[in-house]
Amino acid sequence: MATNGNIGKPDINNSKFILYLGSYPGHAGKPMQAIARQAAIASTDGDLKFAVVDPVMAGGAVSPLVDNGKWIPIKPATDGAFVMAMVRWIIEHQRYNADFLSSPNLEAAQNKGFNSWSNAAHLIITDPEHPNYRKLLRAEDLGLDAPTGEDNFIVIDEAGKTLLYTECSTGDLLFEGSVEDKDGNSISVETGFVALKKSAFSYKLETYSQECGVPVETIIELAREFTSYGTKVATEGLGGTAAANGVAAGLSHYVLCALVGADNKKGGIIARRISFSKFGPGPRYKVNVIPDAPERKGMGISRTGMNYEDTHEYQEKIAQGEDPYPAEMPWHPVGNVNADNQALFSMINRYPYQAKILINWMANPLLAFPSADQEKVIAELKKTENLPLFISIDAFMAETTSLADYVIPDTTGYENWGIPNIEGNFSGRGDSVRWPVVKPATAEIDDNRYACFENFIIDVAKEIGVPGYGEEGILDANDNLLPLETPEDYFLRAITNVAYDQDPVPDIDDEEAKLQDLVGAKANWKPVDDILQADEWAKAAYVLSRGGRFEEYGAGYDGDNRIDGYFGCISIYSEWMASSKNSYNGEFFPGVITWEPEKFIDGTPISDYFPIEEWPFKLANYKAKFRSVTMMPNSPTLQDLGETNYIEINPEDAQNLGFNDGDEVKLVSATGGEVTGTLVVRAGVAKGTIASTFGYGHWQYGAESYWIDNEKIAGDSARGTGINATGIGLFDPTVDQLFGFSESVTGTPSRNGGAFRLEKL
């Protein structure tokens, strides 16, 4: 969650125990093959143990050959109950690392052998009458002198003295009581840890167990394992816990690791995406610094990462003396403003404002966004009054692209440039680099310029005079303005930054340049001499020839500590969350993780609308091994390896329904969506779960025919097999508009969970 920075991923090679919750090692995760390899080696040659808590048994690194890895089934969208049970047991049995949690700042924690810190010992104002109710207590609240312009949080030390968090090495973790300000007024407070404890103790282990379907003894066993190896433990979760109540599950990864102090420790949680300087101001170029860039203003269309209380709508209602709640459509104050799913539902409802031009670039939101792959949504996207100009930049006639007004061809990964973040599970610094290894197949625009995303942007920008493009487009390190007219202008300079960052890489020698046929490659680019300084090319070429730049195996540690990482505060208590409100009922959100069942935006549990007796199943959406998100239904090899997907259920559920493996069945969502598919009955699916892989159910991407002038581009049905179960996810019935069921705090879509039933055909 945004409050805690990008903390990281398990250090598999050095860890003793890893809890996978919402991520399947070797089946999902980035990169799945590296995770599979490392988990297999570490758990067979080494002594790593791992547990995968997931509604679906997906294979991967869990196999009969691995004694140290196991699968534990859980009901979809109940991860929050499971983690709260773990937290409760860990606190109840004092298995948490009090030395770590009581360290109120980084230096204090590092002096005790840790390499991160939390606000577990920081005080929270719990007095509802106080103007800063629910906020963390600050020096200003007590009238104490403190540096201006900083957050001067307060802790109580072991002697009972109130201190600035920076001046205290060990705080009282369990304090709950009152403090006095300088005028003698008393303020009721408690620590973040106490707030967490209260939340965890809201329910008994048995209740949590009943909610999530994981036996109490299993929860205890996992909690004991997790707290048995000091800081050499980790957790991992990705979209697998994305659900309309997923905030607890998402944040639990931070909380669980903080309970043992595992962040930035060897064998614990290590930061990923540690890269060389590339697009920012680098040693040679400042490629993403835009000369004379305008100041951006206003609110994003996504209704996320911003407060409803800051809108005109709210203020107008207050001015009229009306109850400001509910808002016309949901706002999600603690989310990421980048919430792509929310932006889509804003556009089709023209709320909070009208979109005029949509550029969709190599993305397929209709298939990717839960609830979006339904006729009702498609019909709204087709209306030009909702979206007057729709441009899609794509290499294929994907579902979303098929609805566009204009399609601009894009290049493939063999034809274009890119410097992607190297994803998790490498401890060192690194960048993969992609470059055009063959000549683009797209239309040649002019000399060595081919139709693609970058050239479209460049040409549009030049045409209307957007700063940062054309002859004076890009800055070198000395602020000289250089042209930005081709993708090479941009990427070769960024790659040169990678080459020169820290200790520059070697020059490529003539023999190796010949081996890579760099002369042949350059024949399709703008002349490199017009882009780089004479001495730069040999180093940039060295980076190209290795497909990037990577530190040596095992790099990135100083003794037992990871060098790079997130060193800000890990929020056991999120002040941001605690002081934000639900835009429909005006209630504050909790500041610590807590268990809540799935609820619609107005706070009604979804089971009140859709009783479990009628809608007995929840969805678990997992990744298909032989598709890649919405991509590659057009690969015949993958079609052969994974012809279609299925509707998968547990044998007990099948028996109760009288259904058999291989039956043709209809999956119906409680708000009207339906798909038909083939039933697979297997014990690797938790009870009450519909498991289905994501990546099938294409109805375009070449599955359907289309016409270019009078030429029919004939569709190939092999691309359109299977179903897209998440696409028929719920709409929120408490919202007047067409709105995909989402988590109220952050706007996370209901990728898992919901309310479904099966019908035999």
Place this chain on the structure above:
Amino acid sequence: MKRRQFLKLMGGVGALSIAASAGCLPRRGVEAPAEFPEASEYGGQEVEATVDSQTGEVTVNPDIVMRHSACVGCYSSCGNRVKINKKTGEIMRVLGNPYSPNNAEPHLPYEASLEEGYLAFSTYQDKGHKGRATICARGSGTLESHYDPMRILVPLKRTGGRGEGKWKPITWEEAVNETVEGGKLFTEAGEEQIVEGFRQIRDLKSSLDPEQPKFGPKANQLIFNGGRGDGRTAFATRFMAAFGSVNYYSHAYS
């Protein structure tokens, strides 16, 4: 025989099928031939190099180039090693990048020569087996996506309603001019509405809604949605910053 039938006959398990599709299916339970058969007999490919398994001497095939780059089979940013026929410019096969920690365990030192890259797939000191640089099925599949006969190669404009599947090819200049200048763009589809182009929308002064100025300028009515983490997103964020719109979206939630 169609590949699908072939695989069914072979009992197509994952790894086996990959090998089959690449034309290098191991022949099990058969005596080793006295002489190594011609590769073409089994649909195999010309090799990129030969390696002396005793001395490790590498002899590179001058007609084939092996380039190290990055895969976009998903967004894990693994590396790849692309086998290209120099004469035709065609990609023959894609493998893992032995220099990338995402592909190999352990990966080659950064200073290792390109010759080491060839050895990493050879029988010399068993390098091609232990810790071999791999690419997954998705990574292999990208090659077929690249050569998809239905790839879009020229700009298209709809000539029917949205989603009707009726298009016409247009020139690059038309695509740029029409989207920049707007106008009555869809008369061919029987639509009379006047559409605002990039030029009209890039208004940094007027409020998009004068009654609700907090929403910001009209420029915010340009929405960008790019789903990928393929190492090009920085180019997209740069454009939206330069254009002056806050509405940049990527694979944040979905």
